[in-house]
Amino acid sequence: MGIEKFVPKIGTGIDSIGFLFGAGTSFESGYPLVSGLTKSVVGSLSPEDRATLDEALSAKGMSYQDDSGLPNIEEISDIVIEHHTNSQAQRFHDLKEKVRDLVREAILSVSNPDITNQVMLLEKLKRRSFDRPTSVWFFTTNYDLLLEEACAEVGLKLTNGFCGATTRFFSENEFSLVSGTTSGPRFTPESGLTVRLIKLHGSVSWYRKVDRVFEAAPNAIVEQDARCMVLPRRSKVIETMSSPYDRLFHVSNSVMGGRCKHLIASGFSFGDSHTNDILVRPNISSGGISLFNFCEIEPVGLADVRARPNVLHVCKDKKVVGGREIEGSSDAWMFSKFVELF
Incomplete structure (x- = not known):
């Protein structure tokens, strides 16, 4: 065919x-696909960044599930950026940039x-x-x-x-x-x-x-x-x-x-x-x-x-x-x- x-x-x-x-x-x-990329990024967050992420998700009535990788990286990014826009707290801006860095590193880490x-x-x-x-x-x-x-x-x-x-x-x-x-x-x-x-x-x-x-x-x-x-x-x-x-x-x-x-x-x-x-x-x-x-x-x-x-x-x-x-x-x-x- x-x-x-x-x-x-x-x-x-x-x-x-x-x-x-x-x-x-x-x-x-x-x-990685979206699920794999999500697990890689969230798993690489420092304890402080993970706490900031949990705070942003909690404000939306959500929590990150390590086994399923949900919510995925796209949803996480939307939520973190929305939370920073509403709160203007610097730690949410820093988390957004950290997520971007980790996405880049995940792509660049694939050798050959x-x-x-x-x-x-x-x-x-x-x-x-x-x-x-x-x-x-x-x-x-x-x-x-x-x-x-x-x-x-x-x-x-x-x-x-x-x-x-x-x-x-x-x-x-x-x-x-x-x-x-x-x-x-x-x-x-x-x-x-x-x-x-x-x-x-x-x-x-x-x-x-x-x-x-x-x-x-x-x-x-x-x-x-x-x-x-x-x-x-x-x-x-x-x-x-x-x-x-x-x-x-x-x-x-x-x-x-x-x-x-x-x-x-x-x-x-x-x-x-x-x-x-x-x-x-x-x-x-x-x-x-x-x-x-x-x-x-x-x-x-x-x-x-x-x-x-x-x-x-x-x-x-x-x-x-x-x-x-x-x-x-x-x-x-x-x-x-x-x-x-x-």
Whole structure:
């Protein structure tokens, strides 16, 4: 069974497709899912920070369960930030920043991640480009560098909004540039596949100096430079209204429904209401994109657009086509099996 069974248009070319990747696409490479990340972060808190967390949760009538890792890191972040906003107590601000540091450390602590699945997917997409000038968009909330490393391994051109040499600076215009050659007045686009990567929540390779954002190898970023990562949250509205995140969402919205008409999601929970509200739902409702979501469990975050004819969920135990459930099993919710479809 191939991807054409689910996304028929892909049989005629890949120029109009895009991918939406979440934590599930990095799990088999060695990175934690939300539950694992939550346990790692909370387990690394000092007794004082843990007491501050318990105080914030208690104010909401909640308590952290060590065995289940609930509430998860996204809910914890929302609660801590809300509690700091209401109380203005410095210890809740400090806890928020400590959580951010521990999330970063959890990602950076994964040594030698396995990029086999990412390389295999990109190699298959490269073959499907038939050496024609082709762009495929990747939208992700992941902080890791798996796609960047896989592009280098496969030998693909990568555009991620940064330009420069060893230290690169963010420039939104990079996403709209096309490489090629000129001969007199004639321009010939560069042959082959270009990966256009939009990291909606930042990366372990990004850092901020004053009001500018730069990119460098993670081990080259000195401690005093603030890494540019949005804290895992259910609602990220405030942070994503600032640069560069506002520009990344702007570019994403301009692409969806235009250069990206078929959005294929993998490992994405749709638990982030901001991404759903700004990018996904409006483009589904307008008919700008068709969504093909490969997931273990049908996401509750898209329940209100479930019946749209341009929505397909391929779940572990069923398919949901335009709101209609069809019995059947699929292992394509696992990223390695998803890659095999191509």
